[in-house]
Amino acid sequence: MTRAVGILGLGHYVPEKIITNTDMEKIVETSDEWITERTGIKQRHIAAPEEATSDLAYNAAVEALKDAGVDPEELDLVIVGTASSDYIFPSTACLVQARLGAKNAAAFDLAAGCSGFVYSLAVASQMVKSGLYNKILIIGAETLSRIMNWTDRNTCVLFGDGAGAAVVGEVEEGYGVLGIDMGADGNGGKFLLQPAGGSRNPASEETVAAKDHTIHMNGQEVFKFAIQIMGKTAKRALAKANMKPEELDMLFPHQANYRIITSAAKRLKMPMDKVWVNVDKYANTSAASIPIALCEAQKAGALKKGDNIILDGFGAGLTWAAIVLKWSK
Structure with a gap:
């Protein structure tokens, strides 16, 4: 079935x-x-x-x-x-x-x-x-x-x-989900992590004093990773959907950084008027960023039935994922 x-x-x-x-x-x-x-x-x-x-x-x-x-x-x-x-x-x-x-x-x-x-x-x-x-x-x-x-x-x-x-x-x-690409490279986990609070480094006076219960990030390494992977995962998801980038009506990228977003759009040869951007209003809300963007677009009337859209994200892990959908609402 x-x-x-x-x-x-x-x-x-x-x-x-x-x-x-x-x-x-x-x-x-x-x-x-x-x-x-x-x-x-x-x-x-x-x-x-x-x-x-x-x-x-x-x-x-x-x-x-x-x-x-x-x-x-x-x-x-x-x-x-x-x-x-x-x-x-x-x-x-x-x-x-x-x-x-x-x-x-x-x-x-x-x-x-x-x-x-x-x-x-x-x-x-x-x-x-x-x-x-x-x-x-x-x-x-x-x-x-x-x-x-x-x-x-x-x-x-x-x-x-x-x-x-x-x-x-x-x-x-x-309609609905047409192509999915997911992946991970655990070797990059060290570039974006919360070092303490789990079983590896349980809470102690030392971990609290060192602020090891907060986000630690190697921004340069994460940026380099994101610039490469956003385009790659999107193209793989499109291939699985038997679709070309020019058939896309809208790109919904993870809202981490405007320069990363524009790089992903460039790799897909998509004009920025087809890319939903709200990083200016919300900053990086991690797992919430793409659904917030989707909801905003729907409320603004920017999504219509039959539109081909792609969701494109990356994150700690390091992980990445892209999904192509034909909008059904």
Whole structure:
């Protein structure tokens, strides 16, 4: 049994608080000009003290379920892609499942860094395609502000908080997911990691003092990796969909850095008016960035039925993933 599988509904949520680049100038030695020139970021949303990743995920999920016209009890599975879960265990997905009242759904978190949402869509689409499940809720959600070193100007200016969600299910034949490419190179894991807090380096006075519970990144190495892999994974996904880059109507890249986004567009020979960019408003929200962009595009009327689109991401691991879809809504 195989079925056409696509996205039935979308939702997103970002915290109310905004920290601009001018605000960042008061926190670390940096400038609006420096941040904008190197990243394209102008501001980021930051979770309130009482908000955790599951709260952001829940709000995005409610909107996605409403958009899809799906009741929580119809869900078979909840997947949350995140690098900043509420707890090591239980999973954030279980917390969201309980709060939604999705009592018939299994639930688990997926750890693929910023590739988390695209990985989740790949997993969910194959489960629905096979007939194992009918409706799956996938969420990319992050509160990266909780694991940032606010004294490190090389990382703290880059990230923000937010969540994006999608309901995945059967769609009209010929629409939905057409091609998937996923990959990883664990040798690059050292370039982007949270060194302490797991079983390798459990919490201690020393790890806290060294700020090893925060994001550590070799920006130069990650940038070089991203510049290469974004184009490669996109082209592989297109080949699996028997599609050429010129047939694409829209590119939804991971919103990490404007220069990386423009490089990916150039490799696919796509004009920037076909590339959804919101890194200026939200900064890098990791697994949440692509679903937030998708939801924004839908609300703006930029997506129409039959559009060929590609989701293209990379992240900690190091991981990468791209998915080609024919939009079905």
